[in-house]
Amino acid sequence: MADRDRKGREDAADAGGAALPASGPDHPQHSLRAPRRRQVQESLIGGVLFLGSAVSVLTTIGIVGVLIYESVAFFRAVSPFEFLTGTRWAPLFVPQSFGVLPLLTGSLLVAAGAAIVALPIGLASAIYLSEYAKPRVRNVIKPALEVLAGIRTVVYGFFALTFVTPILQGIWPETQIFNALSASLVVGVMIIPVVASLSEDSMNAVPTALREAAYALGATKLEVAIRTVLPAALSGIVASFILAISRAIGETMIVAIAAGATPNLTLNPFESVQTMTAYIVQVSMGEVSFGTVEYQTIFAVGLTLFALTLLMNIASIFVLRRFREVYE
Amino acid sequence: MNGLAGRGQERFAPRSKLRYGKGRAARALFLLATFVGILTLVVLLVDVLTQGVPHLSWNFVNSFSSRFAERAGIKAALFGSLWVLVLTAVISFPLGVATAIWLEEYAPRSWVTKTIQMNIANLAAVPSIVYGILGLAVFVRWFEMGQSVIAGALTLTLLILPVMIIAGQEAIRSVPNSIRLASYALGATRWQTVRRQVLPMAMPGILTGTILALSRAVGETAPLIMIGAVAYVPFVPDGPFDQFTVLPIQIFTWISRPQPEFHDIAAAGIIVLLVVLLSFNLIAILLRNRFAKRS
Numbered sequence: 038m039a040d041r042d043r044k045g046r047e048d049a050a051d052a053g054g055a056a057l058p059a060s061g062p063d064h065p066q067h068s069l070r071a072p073r074r075r076q077v078q079e080s081l082i083g084g085v086l087f088l089g090s091a092v093s094v095l096t097t098i099g100i101v102g103v104l105i106y107e108s109v110a111f112f113r114a115v116s117p118f119e120f121l122t123g124t125r126w127a128p129l130f131v132p133q134s135f136g137v138l139p140l141l142t143g144s145l146l147v148a149a150g151a152a153i154v155a156l157p158i159g160l161a162s163a164i165y166l167s168e169y170a171k172p173r174v175r176n177v178i179k180p181a182l183e184v185l186a187g188i189r190t191v192v193y194g195f196f197a198l199t200f201v202t203p204i205l206q207g208i209w210p211e212t213q214i215f216n217a218l219s220a221s222l223v224v225g226v227m228i229i230p231v232v233a234s235l236s237e238d239s240m241n242a243v244p245t246a247l248r249e250a251a252y253a254l255g256a257t258k259l260e261v262a263i264r265t266v267l268p269a270a271l272s273g274i275v276a277s278f279i280l281a282i283s284r285a286i287g288e289t290m291i292v293a294i295a296a297g298a299t300p301n302l303t304l305n306p307f308e309s310v311q312t313m314t315a316y317i318v319q320v321s322m323g324e325v326s327f328g329t330v331e332y333q334t335i336f337a338v339g340l341t342l343f344a345l346t347l348l349m350n351i352a353s354i355f356v357l358r359r360f361r362e363v364y365e
Numbered sequence: 366m367n368g369l370a371g372r373g374q375e376r377f378a379p380r381s382k383l384r385y386g387k388g389r390a391a392r393a394l395f396l397l398a399t400f401v402g403i404l405t406l407v408v409l410l411v412d413v414l415t416q417g418v419p420h421l422s423w424n425f426v427n428s429f430s431s432r433f434a435e436r437a438g439i440k441a442a443l444f445g446s447l448w449v450l451v452l453t454a455v456i457s458f459p460l461g462v463a464t465a466i467w468l469e470e471y472a473p474r475s476w477v478t479k480t481i482q483m484n485i486a487n488l489a490a491v492p493s494i495v496y497g498i499l500g501l502a503v504f505v506r507w508f509e510m511g512q513s514v515i516a517g518a519l520t521l522t523l524l525i526l527p528v529m530i531i532a533g534q535e536a537i538r539s540v541p542n543s544i545r546l547a548s549y550a551l552g553a554t555r556w557q558t559v560r561r562q563v564l565p566m567a568m569p570g571i572l573t574g575t576i577l578a579l580s581r582a583v584g585e586t587a588p589l590i591m592i593g594a595v596a597y598v599p600f601v602p603d604g605p606f607d608q609f610t611v612l613p614i615q616i617f618t619w620i621s622r623p624q625p626e627f628h629d630i631a632a633a634g635i636i637v638l639l640v641v642l643l644s645f646n647l648i649a650i651l652l653r654n655r656f657a658k659r660s
Contacts, residue, residue, distance in 0.1 A: 075554060082556045083471050089463030093485050093530065096523050100495060103502040161398030169392055181403045187642070188409070189584030191613040192635050195620050196409045199416070199628050229402045255379065259388040280490065287492025289587035294620055314494050314587070321591045327506060339498045343491065350490040
């Protein structure tokens with residue numbers, strides 16, 4: 038339908054632009070063809086607009102190009118095998134060591150903690166908003182969740198360090214000042230709106246007829262929500278989960294502030310860890326000179342981060358396309 | 366519900382009490398979960414306000430940062446943020462609108478268009494720090510702009526463009542097709558149609574999207590740290606090639622100090638940042654209303 042509209046629009050545009058036949062011999066001076074100057078102007082404008090669009094393509098090429106170019110230089114000095122399997126990350130100290138695993142587990146530890154917080158809470162919020170909430174309640178809760186999504190990450194970092202960490206230390210005295218737990222709890226809160234709003238969208242898209250059919254069979258509201266709506270909206274929900282976790286892995290300021298700066302191959306959430314993003318921030322804040330291996334670590338770690346999040350984003354798009362239940 | 370008497374009852378037991386009980390419990394649980402996020406928001410705001418408000422003063426807004434917490438202020442960061450903001454807006458708005466127009470009104474249905482569209486969706490999900498790496502390598506090093514306002518603005522432009530383009534496309538798509546057809550029927554060219562019919566109608570949506578994207582740029586920290594906007598800056602930038610710092614980075618450097626006094630002024634800085642962001646959203650709403658009335 039949309040395609041047909043568009044086709045009509047394009048035909049009409051071409052007609053307006055050039056293709057109308059000139060009028061009959063009675064009025065030779067009143068040609069309906071657009072003046073030549075205007076035709077040139079039209080195609081110029083089209084070209085300029087296209088150039089604008091090219092910026093986004095150039096951005097991608099720039100990101101991939103820069104990351105690969107500098108990483109290649111890095112991998113001339115450090116073998117990719119050492120990078121991917123080494124268990125000690127210490128590029129700024131002597132003896133240097135370039136095993137990315139501590140940073141990777143740091144990122145994954147924080148992301149896993151965040152997922153444990155955000156996925157159930159976000160999904161439950163989505164179910165409440167889509168299946169239970171009256172319009173008046175929704176109109177209050179949805180904007181509040183949008184505000185939550187609008188809070189800047191540096192603010193969340195402040196909250197994690199000065200509010201959440203002291204509470205954790207009160208409960209578990211062995212908690213270090215910088216610790217993975219505090220960061221992952223707060224990253225979790227940060228990604229709740231991602232899960233909630235995307236999941237709710239896909240649950241709203243489930244046709245009412247499906248719910249009514251379930252009610253007609255005697256299901257309770259909960260059974261309708263869990264056994265009918267949830268499975269029907271599953272692709273959107275899974276996509277929102279993947280996207281939220283990818284967001285947690287890419288999150289920088291909260292972990293840079295609250296999780297610390299000690300590359301630490303551990304799964305203990307009470308200890309300080311360093312994520313890939315926090316490492317990149319740490320290096321760029323110090324005085325590392327251009328062209329050294331230390332400088333190139335930014336790009337090697339950045340490439341790892343970019344590849345990981347890109348894979349997850351593609352996976353979420355794939356899940357949405359492949360497993361979408363289409364009604365009507 | 367319990368009225369199903371007779372022979373069938375042994376085989377069909379609705380267990381209504383249990384099931385409705387479960388339903389009520391689940392409802393309470395869902396409601397509780399919904400309030401976790403909102404409650405955290407309230408606690409966070411109260412925490413920031415109680416710590417920050419006592420340190421807010423005209424002096425705080427109007428002085429430069431300092432090694433002494435009681436003398437430190439946020440002037441350089443505030444002006445730095447404004448500089449970056451204005452430059453980012455000036456660069457990103459035409460680019461974003463041009464791309465949105467091209468994709469919606471000009472682009473042929475081809476794999477090129479599809480690739481560009483897909484590419485924009487992917488760019489929107491790239492972690493912001495990766496844009497910082499790009500900015501560091503391309504603008505700071507390659508183009509030798511140094512750690513300047515313009516390098517920061519260009520980096521943030523690339524960061525927010527995908528969001529702006531997607532918002533712009535939605536706004537343009539919401540213009541009814543009959544408007545375009547009517548314009549063509551009167552002999553208008555494609556650009557005349559876009560310029561005089563589509564854009565004015567789509568403008569409120571485009572502006573709202575732009576301002577929301579810009580408010581994201583104002584709060585963005587990591588990419589600007591990457592391009593080196595962390596240095597101690599005791600002055601207001603004079604031009605696009607000056608060094609600078611911005612609000613979130615100033616807040617970050619204060620948080621990173623071990624002394625609790627600096628945490629308090631970080632809270633005060635956060636309040637300034639939140640006020641800036643809030644006024645942005647207010648402007649977005651006002652602009653939208655103004656344009657909505659006109660068209």
